[in-house]
Amino acid sequence: MLIPCPHCGTRPVEEFTFLGDATVTRPTSLEPSSMDAWMDYVYLRDNPRGDYTEYVHHSGGCRAWLVVKRNTDTHEVDSAVATKTMKAKT
Amino acid sequence: MHRVSSLQTIAIQGRFGADKGAPGVTLSVVHPLAIAMVIARNGKSKALKDALASLKSVNVLWAGPDQYYVQSAAKSEAALYTELKTKLANIASVTDQSHGRITIRISGPKARAVLAKGTPIDLYTDEFPVGKSALTQMAHVGVHITRTGKDEFTLSVFRGFSESFWEWLTSQAAEFGYQVS
Numbered sequence: 363m364l365i366p367c368p369h370c371g372t373r374p375v376e377e378f379t380f381l382g383d384a385t386v387t388r389p390t391s392l393e394p395s396s397m398d399a400w401m402d403y404v405y406l407r408d409n410p411r412g413d414y415t416e417y418v419h420h421s422g423g424c425r426a427w428l429v430v431k432r433n434t435d436t437h438e439v440d441s442a443v444a445t446k447t448m449k450a451k452t
Numbered sequence: 453m454h455r456v457s458s459l460q461t462i463a464i465q466g467r468f469g470a471d472k473g474a475p476g477v478t479l480s481v482v483h484p485l486a487i488a489m490v491i492a493r494n495g496k497s498k499a500l501k502d503a504l505a506s507l508k509s510v511n512v513l514w515a516g517p518d519q520y521y522v523q524s525a526a527k528s529e530a531a532l533y534t535e536l537k538t539k540l541a542n543i544a545s546v547t548d549q550s551h552g553r554i555t556i557r558i559s560g561p562k563a564r565a566v567l568a569k570g571t572p573i574d575l576y577t578d579e580f581p582v583g584k585s586a587l588t589q590m591a592h593v594g595v596h597i598t599r600t601g602k603d604e605f606t607l608s609v610f611r612g613f614s615e616s617f618w619e620w621l622t623s624q625a626a627e628f629g630y631q632v633s
């Protein structure tokens with residue numbers, strides 16, 4: 363699988379570290395009542411077959427965090443965008 | 453004070469590997485070298501580029517998004533660091549890396565062939581022209597590579613990896629014959 367890093371160009375998957383789903387939102391509350399939301403965020407992740415958007419670190423290259431859209435079934439990579447250039451989720 | 457390279461006792465000068473004809477590559481340790489890592493503050497990419505372009509007697513190498521290695525063989529590490537700290541105040545963060553990294557020069561007709569064994573980067577001249585730098589991995593070691601001539605590159609690695617990287621590099625060069633100078 364080849365990933366088109368916006369800084370480095372197209373590089374093989376061996377240079378990257380995968381973190382996981384980039385579409386989930388981190389809970390903001392630290393209250394005990396938000397435990398379920400944290401449980402969901404930290405542990406209960408989907409493992410979809412098909413389109414997937416995830417955080418990827420170019421650890422063996424420019425060390426930038428990227429958001430990569432790819433297909434877990436066909437290994438087709440749709441896009442790779444540097445998180446630094448994205449708007450923060452509100 | 454005399455600075456000792458981490459490859460001082462490892463990079464022994466001489467001719468090694470295949471011994472027929474001219475050596476395929478020549479390896480040398482670029483030492484001593486003053487090195488500083490420079491990272492732009494938020495929104496200061498352009499200001500940093502302009503400031504770096506006005507510096508004299510230094511090499512400015514791309515080292516990631518809004519990040520550069522500034523190198524100088526002519527200036528002392530303290531002089532380079534102090535100069536950058538002053539000139540880049542409020543534009544960039546500066547870290548002295550002179551003792552943190554080791555730079556190896558590889559040149560010769562087989563330089564590209566040796567490096568191609570380790571990196572997925574296309575080192576063909578059209579894709580990777582003189583002056584271009586890239587960050588990659590060779591033998592699981594993070595390498596900052598710069599083309600300095602048609603058949604000449606510099607490789608920079610963390611000094612802690614220098615011995616094992618040297619061992620890997622010389623193993624790859626052995627089939628072509630190599631000179632350490």
Ligand SMILES: [Zn+2]
Binds near residue numbers: 370424426
């Ligand atoms: Zn990259």
